Amino acid sequence: MHVVAATLSEAKRQFDIDGYAIFPDVLDQPLITEASDHIAWLMEKNPGLRPEQLHHWLVRDDPFWVRLVSDDRLLDIVEQFIGPNIALFASHYICKMPFTGQPVLWHQDGSYWPLEPMEVVTLWLAVDDSLPENGCMRVIPGTQSVELKEHVVNDKVESVLSSEIPAENVDESKAVDLVLRKGSVSVHHPNIIHGSNANTSPLRRAGLTIRYIPTTTRLTKPEFGALFLLRGQAVPGINEYLDKPRFDSSRHFAFRGSEAWV
Numbered sequence: 001m002h003v004v005a006a007t008l009s010e011a012k013r014q015f016d017i018d019g020y021a022i023f024p025d026v027l028d029q030p031l032i033t034e035a036s037d038h039i040a041w042l043m044e045k046n047p048g049l050r051p052e053q054l055h056h057w058l059v060r061d062d063p064f065w066v067r068l069v070s071d072d073r074l075l076d077i078v079e080q081f082i083g084p085n086i087a088l089f090a091s092h093y094i095c096k097m098p099f100t101g102q103p104v105l106w107h108q109d110g111s112y113w114p115l116e117p118m119e120v121v122t123l124w125l126a127v128d129d130s131l132p133e134n135g136c137m138r139v140i141p142g143t144q145s146v147e148l149k150e151h152v153v154n155d156k157v158e159s160v161l162s163s164e165i166p167a168e169n170v171d172e173s174k175a176v177d178l179v180l181r182k183g184s185v186s187v188h189h190p191n192i193i194h195g196s197n198a199n200t201s202p203l204r205r206a207g208l209t210i211r212y213i214p215t216t217t218r219l220t221k222p223e224f225g226a227l228f229l230l231r232g233q234a235v236p237g238i239n240e241y242l243d244k245p246r247f248d249s250s251r252h253f254a255f256r257g258s259e260a261w262v
C-alpha cells in the first residue's frame, strides 16, 4: 500500500524519491458524479469504442472534458511539478467495467509520447473508488530513474495498450497499489514503470488520465493529442493550441456552469 503525503512539500519529496505522489479528496463529489455521467454519455455516443479507450481526439470538441482538466484544484497541484505555464497534451478515461475491464500491462508512458523534451506530468483522477480488486493503478517506486526502454507488442493478452516493457525490466515484487477514493488524484513521472490488473470484480473502476506539459515542451505530432493552453503563457513557436470548444447543448454533454462555455 502506498503512503499518503500530508503536505504538498512532502508530496513533492515523495515524487522525487518514488516517482509518484497521492493527493486525497481533491475534487468534490458533485463534480465526480458529473464525470461519471460524462463517461456514460461518451459510451452511449461511441458504442464502437471500448470504455477503456475514451481519449484524445474526443477531448478536442468536449467542453466538459476541457472544463474538468482545467479545474484550478488540479492545476494548483500541477503547477508545483511543472511550473505556472501549463498546457494539456492528452487525456484518456480508462473505464474498466465490472468483470470485463482490461489490464494495462507494465509500461513507461514516456516511451509512447512524441514530446521534446520529456517534461510532463500525469494526474490520474479517480472517478470511482480505485482498489486492488477492481484493478487500481500499480507502480514500481523508484523506477522513474530507469531510462525509457523499448516496448514490445503483447497480443497474448487483451489489454488497453497491447504492448509492454520487457519482463526482465520489471520487478513486480516491488509494486505498490495506488488505492484512491473517488475524487482523489495520483501524480506520476513519465519514466515510472506502472500498470494495472484486469477488473474481475463487480465494481466498475473508472479513472481519468490527464497529461500536462509546461509550455516549453513541444508535442512533435500534434495529431497525437489535444493541445490546450490551460494556465499562464504560451512560448512562441513551440505548440499551436486549440481554441477551447464552445458549449452547444445539441451536441455536448450538459454540465453545471456550461453557460460560461457558450
Ligand SMILES: O=C(O)CCC(=O)C(=O)O
Pocket (backbone or CB within 6 Å): 094, 104, 109, 122, 124, 135, 136, 137, 194, 195, 196, 207, 209
Ligand atoms: O488507468 C490505468 O489503469 C493505467 C493508467 C496509466 O497507465 C497511466 O495513466 O499512464
